[in-house]
Amino acid sequence: MTYLSRHLISIDDMTEPALRATVARGVDLSQRAEPTALAGAVVGIYFKKTSTRTRTAFTTAALRLGADVIAYGPQDLQLNTGETLRDTGRVLGRMLDALVVRTAGPTAELRELADERLAFVNAMSEEEHPTQALADLTAMQRRLGRVDGLRVLYVGEGNNSATALALALSRFKDVHLEIRTPQGYGVPAGVLERTRGYGVNTGFSVNEAHDLENLPRDFDVIYTTRWQTTGTTKADPRWREQFAPFQVQQELWARSPGAVFMHDLPAHRGDEVTGEVLDGPASIAFDQAEMKMYSAMAVLCWALKA
Template sequence: MARHLVSVTDLTDDDLRALTVRGAEFAAGARSAALAGRVAGIYFSKTSTRTRTAFSAGALRLGASIVSYGPGDLQTNTGETTEDTGRVLSGMLDILVARTAGDQAEMRGWAGQDRMAVINAMSAIEHPTQALTDLTTLWQQFGRIDDLSILYVGEGNNTATALALALARFPGVRLELRTPPGYGLPSDILATALASAARTGAQVTERHDMDELPGDLDVVYTTRWQTTGAAHSGNGWREVFAPFQVREELWQRSPKAVFMHDLPAHRGEEVTAEVLDGPASIAFRQAENKMHSAMAVLEWSRADSDGEERQS
């Protein structure tokens, strides 16, 4: 049976924790041939350096063969329904990893069958595999997710939505989001994260200013100001975002905090070069973990292969 990952909400609490730990195991050198003889489709309608490479390399390392598609390759461009496309591809592929420009509706259409696993490698709404990469990196750094204190600074984009949905599922986590006015998390995403936090004992808060920042943080996290496929229009948005730049002053009250960024980064915009390239930054280790986390997701997505030929 195939397992789909279109949203973080598709995962149980146990799934989240298991995928986090498994990603860290791959980062530590674990090996698996769980996808030997399998075929993975890699479809990206938007640009990608890290995620596309991570899933392609990860599938190959797990023993799969890959078929790659560009933005103009599928017949959905000529009117075929996503459900028909999913039905056809499921007779040939075992896994489809996809990045699209829209919401999750297209991926849900592909996932309307149980032969081929569908993995969301980023949509306009959510980037669930980035959240799993982040969890793996946190586990690698701290040996836990529970009880960590995390400050997210920047737009409430698809990385932030996935991060909030994931972190709210871990007991004792304190996630504070500081997002520019008019650029916060979608209200339904925030409501879902708050509901999870109420169940687990986590804390999720959002403000639209940079006043009264918390101290004793474990992590400061930001993303670039113009997410792939979602460039801002108008002349005034940079002035709105400017106070939310991550600078060295944020470490005055949290000297032991690490810095995370999903990359690509624009030095001098969302973060200064001194922070991104400084001693607190683990952003490039975080990027490398995209492959390790991708391997965990790919292995998990094939329930009938889970656990086969694992080596640690």
């Protein structure tokens, strides 16, 4: 079978209908199999950085859809001997149907590597983690029955997961995103401006502050990520003192008793979240991790126009 290709390097690469369709397909795939959707396709999985969920999700997703998989580790490609990103992409584009890549480096590197002949998926770059956001929305849709109209509280570092989540939520109707981060660790201002631009048409609203005071009520989702993002370090040796007040604790549910708790994992109990919350009845963090596989299946189908 011949597959056509699209790139998912940023959430901005998807139209609103495509986002909605991909989230819906992920939910659908969690309930029924499509074992031949990618029959005959060859999917490369190239990870320069550690991964449990994303690498496993895309590998199993490709296999469950009937594709074959070639896995590359950080020492496997001739990039290590000086071959350029562009030349590597041109070669892989003549042999693979799709390439899923995690570098944790600049997104510009991915655009250089992404050859027009293959479907290219960003499995996490320095600036954005788009497949995480799609998995998050798939988990929300499956658990809460909708994304439109949700009220989401994000607590912690304004990292690549937060960036992707904000961009994805801004494409849905009447969503409010409340972001609370330590001073100096917020979501980039340019990203927030992009989300407000989408909000002109969708009714999305976002507010960012740098404490947990005067929180609104009745959030549907309370979300955090680990404080030390993969592949990054913090210049301030006392950064933990700034982050400590932003630990997600059970007290946050006093004003939002119906909220579910989400975490992109891995989690560090006692840092960004207490064990009481992560392992408690409101937590859907491990269901969210499972949705990553079904969301990956939907992403591959979209990227290969299957």
